[in-house]
Amino acid sequence: MKLTKMVVIREICRLLLTTELSFNEIARLLNTSSKRVSRIKKHLDNLSITWPEVEDFTDRVLFRKLYPKRKNRYVRREPNWLEIHELMRNKHQTLIQLWEEYRLIEPANAYSYSQFTCKYSDFLKTIDVTMRMVHYPGEVAFVDFAGLTIPYYQDESEKEAQVFIGISGCSNYTFAFACRDQSSESWIDAHNKMLTYFGGVHLVIVPDNLKAAVTRAGAFPLLNRVYLEWAQHNDTVIAPARVRHPQDKSKAEAAVLFVSRWITAPLRRRKFFSLEEINLAISELLPALNERKFKRLPGTRHSRFLEFDKPALKPLPAKPFEHVTWVAAQKVGPDYHVFVEGHAYSVPYETVGKYVEACFSVSTVQLFHDGARVAIHKRSYEQGGRTLDKSHMTKSHQAYMERHLSDFINWAQPIGEHALFAIEAQFEGKPHYSYAAAVACDKLKRLCSLHGPDRFEAACARATRLRSLTVKTINSILTRKLESMNVPEQLEMDYLPLHQNVRGSDYYAARGNV
Structure with missing residues (x-):
């Protein structure tokens, strides 16, 4: 096996400082040149160091001591890279414009544009460092919509189904569901389906900053009211990812990639005619994704979910949240x-x-x-x-609304039999709580109060004989003081109502003699 460069250099140093082997012997043992051994010996002599000191050096330190950097004859003015990086965050800001500003100050000792861009690229590598996060069982789930949609045909038009994705942080157990759109209603429905699929609730849900989740993004995000109520109903916490910080939801980004490759891409080659058909097809492919073996971890997403996440999840609520x-x-x-x-x-x-x-x-x-x-x-x-x-x-309105037949009967009974007939006649063919009948009975009560119970009972008796127990008839009788007059027998037999527009047979008989 070929030894790496620093291993060879370190071994040369050891042999030079601890043995009396010649340059040629060391070169032959390490398969290198004697000239190289000679140069290293010269550097070691100049440094005046011993092997224990060399042994404590890191590879980088040892290399710099043996091969020191040549001093540049031309010292360039170093820009404030942090300030430049902050300016580059602004919209429409370009690096060449910042370089021109930097160069105008002192052109003689400024970097060229190519050097400037190279140095800035090196600076970005020093700040764009990713920390590997550890997610504990049942702690967090990440949710997002995939960018790749699934077309389907409905009502003679082509539509695009949005693919919702949820992933458990500890086990990477993945859920996918096709939605009609990215509206709040679809978002909540997909979350309910996800919790049912997981069989429990995570402590924290991490969404992106779409409108269905976050009304106003920023350092202190304002959650969508319906989404917040969903979280309260399921006893969980919503912790949105920071704006333009995809590393906050890296698990979701990875899940989007896997689902797009193994589920969405194959389904896009098929033809669907409803969301139900798409979700049925997803449910057939999803188990295969969760049963794929990890490359660096033992088991599968499903096996690790059952082992770690499932026992730590909080129970589902008695009823799923209903979107409002x-x-x-x-x-x-x-x-x-x-x-x-x-x-x-x-x-x-x-x-x-x-x-x-x-x-x-x-x-x-x-x-x-x-x-x-x-x-x-x-x-x-x-x-x-x-x-x-x-x-x-x-209370007064309740009393007014709660009037019914029994209340009016209790009022009419002390007055007399015919007053009771008049009350019952108003409710004939109507329910006991009829509003129209109650209004008519209120009018009868006012007539009784105005003309007295005796006249009212007599008027009701005359109206009974006339077979016209209406408010209008009783009022007419009382107004004309007809309650004490007898009703002609012929009128009783003809069942004619008391009405001024009814002329009678005599009118027509007289007209025939003209």
């Missing part, structure tokens, strides 16, 4: 209702004049004031309709 959409805060009107998607929902009357926020899902509508939920309703899709919770009403 938030509506801007609105002021509660005097009718204590707010509109959500064109439908009015009630809130407690105490919130009148205050602002409430609303969020809705496919099945429910929730309303919040000062961060506390004040109402929850089953979602209605009736445009212009109203959903009312009676507990939100004032």
Whole structure:
């Protein structure tokens, strides 16, 4: 085996300093030239060092002592590379423009442009150092969307399915799922599917800075409200990667690469007609990816997940998080209702004049004031309709709304039998809680209060004989003071209502004689 350069140099030093072998003998033993041995001997003599001292030198130090750098006759002015690097972060900034500024100060001792770029490249290598991260079991999962999409055909048009990817930090166990788009609803749905696939919840989720996850990126990122509620529901923490720092989610970047190679690329050669077909195909290829053996680690992604991550995951919540959409805060009107998607929902009357926020899902509508939920309703899709919770009403309004047949019967019974008939007639063919019937009964109560119970009972008796127990008839009888008059027998037999527009048979008989 051929010895490396520094091993040969170090062995030459040892033989020169600890033995009395000749230059030729040392050269023959180490398969090198005697001239080389002679030069090293000369350098050692100039340094006046012993073998124990040489033995303590690193390869780099030993090389520099034996072969010192020649001093450059032309000393160049060194730029402030850190300042240049910070300026290069600015948009539209170019390196040649910074070099021209640097050169204008003292052209005589400035680097040429080629040297400038080479030195800057060397500087970048010193600051772009990557630290290998250690992820503990069940600690962190990384999520992202892959750049490569899967086409499918629906409604006679071609669409692109976005591929969501989640990876467990410790075991590299990978999940993939095709979504319709990168909206908040698709993002949350994919997360729910990922947790079900993993069978538990990681302590931390690390996403990228897409809008479905982060509303405002920066040193103190503002999380999307729905995403934050998802994290609270699943008892986990969202820690977004820093902007333009892909190393913060290197596991996700690697997972994107593997999924694109082993799943997305093969599926792009196939023809799909729905997202369900794509996800079925992904579910067939995903186990093969997770069962591929590691090159440098024992086992597979799946085996390491079962061994390390799975026992450390937190349990799933009883119900998966349901995606909600938030509506801007609105002021509660005097009718204590707010509109959500064109439908009015009630809130407690105490919130009148205050602002409430609303969020809705496919099945429910929730309303919040000062961060506390004040109402929850089953979602209605009736445009212009109203959903009312009676507990939100004032006591007087509740009393008004809770009027029904039994209340009016209890009022009418002390007055008399015919008053009871009149009340029952208003609810005939209607439910006992009928609003229209209750309004009619309220009018009857006002007539009774205005004309007295005796006249009211008598008017109801006359209306009963006339077979016209309506509010209008009873009011007409009381107004004209007809309650004490007898009803003609013929009128009773003809069942004619008391009405000014009914002329009777005599009118038509008289007209025939004309």
